Amino acid sequence: MNLVPLDLDRDLELLHGWVTHPRSHYWGLQGAGPERVRDEYRKIAENPHHHAWLGLDDDGTPLFLAETYDPAHSELAPHYAVRPGDLGMHVLVAPPTRHRAGVTSAVMRAVLDFCFAQPGIDRVVVEPDVRNDAIQRKNAEAGFVVEKDVPLHDKTGRLSFCTRTAYAMSAPHLQPAAMEFANRRLIAKAIAEFSHERLITPTHEEGDSYRFGDLTFTAQRFALEHWVVDADSLEGGPLDALDFVTGLRETLGIPEKLLGTYLEEISATLAGSAWKFTHRRETADDLVHADFQTIEAAMTEGHPGFVANNGRIGFGLQDHEAYAPEAGQPVRLRWVAVRKDASLFVTTGDEREHYLAEFGADTLDRYERTLKARGLDPDDYRYLPVHPWQWEHKVTVTFAADVARRAIVPLDEGDDRYRAQQSIRTFFNTDRPERHYVKTAIAVQNMGFLRGLSPKYMRATPPINEWVKSLVDSDEELRDCGFSVLRELAAIGYTGDAYHRTGTPSVYTKMLAALWRESPVPQLADGERLATMASLVHRDRDGNALVTALIRASGASPAEWVTAYFRAYLRPIVHCLLKHDLAFMPHGENLILVFENHVPRRVFMKDIGEEVAVMNDQPLPAEVERIRIDVSDEIKELALFTDVFDGFLRHLAGILAVDGVLSESEFWGLAGDCVRGHAKDHPDLAGRLDLFRPAFAHSCLNRLQLRNTLQMVDLTDQASSLIFAGELANPIAVSG
Template structure:
């Protein structure tokens, strides 16, 4: 049976105005609670969705879309009160959730702060009226919307208003990193060669830093001290941590002030792009800031192995003609990682990873678009991709998008047993005036997983334990190695479909007269043809991507039940299961 094409249509989501940021937070909170099965007694009455949170009843205009993603109409959420219906507010919903008070208090803070920072953007930061012609660097700043599913899409816990305007991507401010010199006993690093710093910083700046070190009788060579640049906000947060002055007084840490080029934040906030020389690396920094559901520090075990993971992917792609020609997959490899304080209370809080920048690929900036921009709507209510659809045609454009964006990631999973965390922020669409021509992937150190028995070239798989002994005894499913194909499928389908292309399929139903059922029917047909063309039917079936129900990550449940043991996941209906016969 196909997906229901529509109940009550939900309008496009324009950029929020200062008056409706809290309404967006409320809408996305209710959508997430419904999608993750946190509500009870979900029914349709009088053309509206109705549900209970505990004894309290709510209703709203909306529908249940692909992958059990609920889509509610903003400003339509009501609560049953005093024998009638009244507009609901955030506190009405929060007070009805059965969760520990501490978790609710933290959630309340993050939701409120999200609305405040969204409002602050509207008050302080002008935005372009149309964004489809912007380059990828400009788009990193112009994507004001944040996460389309998570209600804490701009929480940035720990940021003051000043911090937000200085270090958030939207304002596009430039700043320099803070240089820390750590004794080698506190450092774990993986650098490509001895010329790393002179190449990254420029010889003149590297000479200056070496001079500062020499003036303090510090050896920056092998066996002495090592340089770690960190985010200036992070230094402000950690400078008074007891470990920092202890290391300083013990002669194990020296802060040398601002170093290197100026940077500005990308949409992830913690990953920084070089504002002076864009072709130089993006630097992913550790930040003790919570956004959506995660603290934005770096997983300690993944920092030093980052270059090895990227090298592995490069080799796998180079050895596969299909990934070279038929389904080309371009990578932005991570090639250096440094972390300080392993095994201490600040583990993961002092780290950086260097990644090739989009500008280094030699493509025009306006031929690259962050993938999560495709489902957005402009302030005038028009989809960002509307000019592209008008130029190329809806059906041709969608078919080409599936060909260039889905099949490379899908082939890597099915044929090679390797999964990418392919959410919209990690993918960049290469295009020619909106016509999809390729896909660029990034962020691999903690976003690549594999199943050893499914690897097509097991001899290429790196021995991570040679870099960090923790990998020798780590159980499956803790880091990159998974126990079975279910986890691999869940990673790829969660990030590429459930919380990514499902937003595009919703947009195309609302704005381009393409029912979601037809969207997923077309994608399913192309995946079936891929398997038949390349003899991959058996391997694809083993991953069970077309099961009637699959698991998805429970993002809001992680916030309201933070002490749960086990995985945060819930069952959802899979539109690909029925798409073949629809």
């Protein structure tokens, strides 16, 4: 949100409608005509101690009116001891034209942010009408403390103060209503996913009614033992997700020494959900027309399968508000120079040209002059981007000796602004969207891993990406489907520290590294727009699904829409598996959809270096050999059954069925048609794998995290880390 000076010539009609609306009766202008309103605000414009501001929503739509004033020059002055640094404030939110949850709280924060951004302001003063209970609740939420009631010319005002520190500590999302919302949804998800993984078994009572322990709820069950639990139906006891998990610790098999860590991830997931409930206001209909990064920031769920999916252990409140993707804040990365003889850099092109393309000749020249000013030779150094959190909490402490001896040289923050993506350590360049994503190491524990990057492991990342890109681009079927990959083109890592010199891999050898990945923006045609595939399983805080809104807006029938989606996503995955024995990790956050007229037409696959596997003995370049794995045909098939069907499509099928858009039988019938259509077009691949087998091994994600929330799997041998719980019926085996 943004505040601009009120312009009476431009804004009078709008202003008159707001201040005379019945909802604005405490504003004191009921029944006033336009000229009276003009006179009132002309007085403010002529008063050097009083200012009026028009508040704009993020899209530029007028949303609220704010006034700021100097209390020493107001009728408040006789009623309290005015301090230097006091600023008076009034706020009026526009009458709603549609339901948008959380608007008033967001406006209050925008106005207070604006007030405290003024030089010298330490305390904000308000005096709402004593009868206005609603605004007093919002004031208290923001950190205001009531001092006393005071008689003013048109009301009795409730004099209240909010200091800068009280506002910073207010944590408005940590309120009962937001936390109840978060607890309900997390317990509902836990019941659904732990039931899906056969860790717990709710008792069926009648109809859609179930019981688990003291809790009763309604739920719908679908193929792949997928549960959709109605969070609002939960009854039967205090709804506390932490107590719920603690009570199941033996059933879930959480090691005693890791219980606290898992509970902290649950608590952080609750806090994140409460924050999104409080601050994210986009409806599903809004997101249908939103840009790529607005959609990325609006996602409320995280990974659809994991219960503790938003841990971010290490982030404080201010870190969350600065760096979490849902905060949507601009981030400037910190840049350091690292000695070439104490680091590695791998790219498919020229290193210096890479820097010139990423931050330009002027910035590169400035960094080189910085090194020279310190008596250092720029030819001895290369340039590494660092997450601001990582610089503050790790580099200056964990690598203090390396900074002191100038093996690591602090430079400056970069010129470009970035936005954090769903993976929290990957950044999209919002100032120059054609430039690469930057993926940084960050020592934050999130969803089963400390989010570091290994320089040694990344040495092969650019060559792997080039090999995969070449294979994909040369395949006619994949070209016809529009399937492509976003290459990780360059990687850098610092290796000159004591942790590397021990020769023992650890979290400390993954703390100072980064890579660059292609942006999809330059590859778009006119009329195309982008969205993370995770958005297809997104519901807004009112429970409305984005995918349902997209299908409605597209004008296509649900079957036509889903068929187009399967051609863009499912068919290429099947082809890569059957033709090349090539498997990706194609979950929602790893795919970027390209829409045309709200219909998905093609996809970009990303995160190639860490999550691609070749499952045959085809010749590979030596530097690519790392991605080869030797597994059975049954494990190969799980690249479709587990990663696509169970990992993503069951969630999408459930949403469409619950919303009455497309039945699950139709959904899985279309999936089966897609796989059969590929087989018909490629008879030479028929029978390579049994994709229509009646059942497949049930590989469980939460069981991995519950077993070891610090490191779910060994990235160098992921197949051996899998945990199975029997079999699941194949939903396409009976389709067609």
